[in-house]
Amino acid sequence: MTKLDESDIIEIFQKKLGNKKFISEDVEIFKIGKNNIVTKVDTFVQSTDMPSKMKVGDAARKSIIACVSDFAAKGVRPRYGIISLVLPRKISHKKIIEMSNGIKRAVDEFNIKILGGDTNEGKEIIINVSLFGTTDKIVKRNGAKSGDIIFVTGPFGYTASGLKMLEKNKKSNQFVKKIIKSFVNPRPKLDFGVINRRYLSSSMDSSDGLSTTLNEMANQSKCKFVINNIPTGKDMIEFVKLNKMNLNELVFHGGEEYEFVFTVSKKYKAIIKKNALQLNTPIIEIGHVTKGRGVFLETDEKDIPLKDLGWKHFRK
Amino acid sequence: MTKLDESDIIEIFQKKLGNKKFISEDVEIFKIGKNNIVTKVDTFVQSTDMPSKMKVGDAARKSIIACVSDFAAKGVRPRYGIISLVLPRKISHKKIIEMSNGIKRAVDEFNIKILGGDTNEGKEIIINVSLFGTTDKIVKRNGAKSGDIIFVTGPFGYTASGLKMLEKNKKSNQFVKKIIKSFVNPRPKLDFGVINRRYLSSSMDSSDGLSTTLNEMANQSKCKFVINNIPTGKDMIEFVKLNKMNLNELVFHGGEEYEFVFTVSKKYKAIIKKNALQLNTPIIEIGHVTKGRGVFLETDEKDIPLKDLGWKHFRK
Known part of the structure; x- marks a missing residue:
């Protein structure tokens, strides 16, 4: 069994899903009417992204921050968000309150309106955040020029x-x-x-x-x-x-x-x-x-x- | 410790995030420019949504289908999608191919363009799908009238x-x-x-x-x-x-x-x-x-x- 890293996995999906000229960016963009909709999905996984000493409220805040950071790099203000949670069955009421507080802190800091989301049961905490904004253009990764x-x-x-x-x-x-x-x-x-x-x-x-x-x-x-x-x-x-x-x-x-x-x-x-x-x-x-x-x-x-x-x- | 069900958890987040007059819908809507953007996020979790006998390709297809179903009920055609994966470290190359095939089948069936996504490592397979479309209005849950x-x-x-x-x-x-x-x-x-x-x-x-x-x-x-x-x-x-x-x-x-x-x-x-x-x-x-x-x-x-x-x- 060959070990795959993230790039290999992404390549398999890109080839299959037909993005032949795919250029990797911090955010995804699609056009609806005359508007460019900018969106980014980021997934926070307990077992890989959350050290055991990290508080769940800080983890929840960081799941939003990770997405905001991609918007910052592209010069776009995120305006709306959707939050999708996976929670272990045994999670306490207290931890859920802490998570909601962490998310509240982040969305208040950056003035993001949360539209909704879904809640699921699973083996570990997973916080999946989608943010949305609009722009005339983004700052791309590929625009650096000699002399800059x-x-x-x-x-x-x-x-x-x-x-x-x-x-x-x-x-x-x-x-x-x-x-x-x-x-x-x-x-x-x-x-x-x-x-x-x-x-x-x-x-x-x-x-x-x-x-x-x-x-x-x-x-x-x-x-x-x-x-x-x-x-x-x-x-x-x-x-x-x-x-x-x-x-x-x-x-x-x-x-x-x-x-x-x-x-x-x-x-x-x-x-x-x-x-x-x-x-x-x-x-x-x-x-x-x-x-x-x-x-x-x-x-x-x-x-x-x-x-x-x-x-x-x-x-x- | 009081046991919370999904509604309790959603209520905690709604109260905290200020959606006071929240009316639950199949999809979320936000306005950018003159366009209503319709979006739905759905999360497929291996330990709760995938029976052990289910093939991973069918699971991947179903993760898209679950989102399409919400769009169908609202009378809106989904046009774009983003897929966010959590995969266990030991997942085989073969299973990743099967997953990409399952997603390909679903997006071809419903003519959805996948814009991108992210890949993460975690304890179990989680497929998080966001779909996007646009509409003048959706069919709501709350419009039934006596005599219908x-x-x-x-x-x-x-x-x-x-x-x-x-x-x-x-x-x-x-x-x-x-x-x-x-x-x-x-x-x-x-x-x-x-x-x-x-x-x-x-x-x-x-x-x-x-x-x-x-x-x-x-x-x-x-x-x-x-x-x-x-x-x-x-x-x-x-x-x-x-x-x-x-x-x-x-x-x-x-x-x-x-x-x-x-x-x-x-x-x-x-x-x-x-x-x-x-x-x-x-x-x-x-x-x-x-x-x-x-x-x-x-x-x-x-x-x-x-x-x-x-x-x-x-x-x-």
Whole structure:
């Protein structure tokens, strides 16, 4: 029996269902009348997405946030949502209340109207969220041009470390609290995405890992991405040294950051920075786009290829 | 710990998410621009919806069919779909191919374009389907009027018996093959629903059970439904006698029939019957709507209340 990873499975379905020229995107779009309807479905699975120490209310909130993050990267505001639940028979009244509170928090934060949903019984908690919005156009993954600058909407590495700390249940100092919060309670930069939509040449949600995101964008855009600045904070660098961890692994391959990567032409750099300041979005310039292929990390000696080692379901 | 059933859980979420005047419908509707977008999410869960003898390809087909059935009842044609999968890590390549074939069969039958989806790892197979269409208006559950006639789009009782036979793995004669097929391979009457949309005063998908459907429609329409004809076939009546089963239980409370119940004003009876003949849809007149409340089964002696004893998740 050959082991399949997520890409293999998706390929089987794509071939069968006739999407021959399929280009992978953060959201799906279809046209009804004159309107583009933008939608995204995201599934939160207890056994793979929810560490045992995570509260069910935070998990419920995060199931919505994961979808919002894809909308943020495309510059589209989600307006409506449908929630489909699978719940184990033995789940307590209290946990259901906590879940409804978590969902309430998320939809209030982003002003989403929940239309309805369905409830099912199964072996573990599964929260399936569909969000809907409309737009004239989305920011695609494949629009990066040679000469563009590459940005991210926030620092990386914190969530992966936060997840490790959450699992270890180590004594909590301020920093540990911060990184656990970054994992449990992420905040996509929706306003920033929507407001800057017209300036971005390409963009992609980074929750599958920064290396995965950069490779997908470079590949789809048929360009080379050169990274010369590792987007993280001093506190993270110190924490990594102290705990003898690998910084690049956490930053580039950790995943679970509900930020996005985007590229802009140099002529829009000033306005993007001004908007980021106004919205208090801590964008970080991490490199530039050039002719060629692949993603490379610039060092003093030579450029090192940055492989796609982010999260894929079913990977061994 | 109090045991919650599906209605309790839905109520908790509705209260929390602010749908105070929530009226339960087969589909959700939202407006984007001038268009009403109709959508339905349905979740197929291996441990509760898939008997061990059911093939995974048939299960995959049925996950789409369940959604199509809701569209049929509302008179709306689904045009697009998104499929979200949860798959156990050990699932074989062969089963994934079978699933993609089952989905392909369903989308070809009903001419639905699959836009995309996501793939996740979990403890059991879960197929989450969202379908989308558009319409000027839907046929609601709450529009039945005193004097209307009540119809169903096909016979009842076969699926529940089919499920029992599938589980027992009894020797298959023609009838057993027929009832197993009715469970495994249901066919919603989409064309009939779409074409007769303007004539129906109310309608509802019956897959949760005929008694549940009739009670919900009578309750929402603030009318009394009187049933004077049990919608099943002679072969079913014989089978029930032979096996000492309870006919009413199978017909009214069995569920899994992807048919719909509808009401029409007497003035449209002739045109409905003509359209049914042309589309080869075996509609059955089962009773009439009158003033009052509740659902009653007319017998020679007196009218017996027909309680809602259909399928609810989490019910003991």
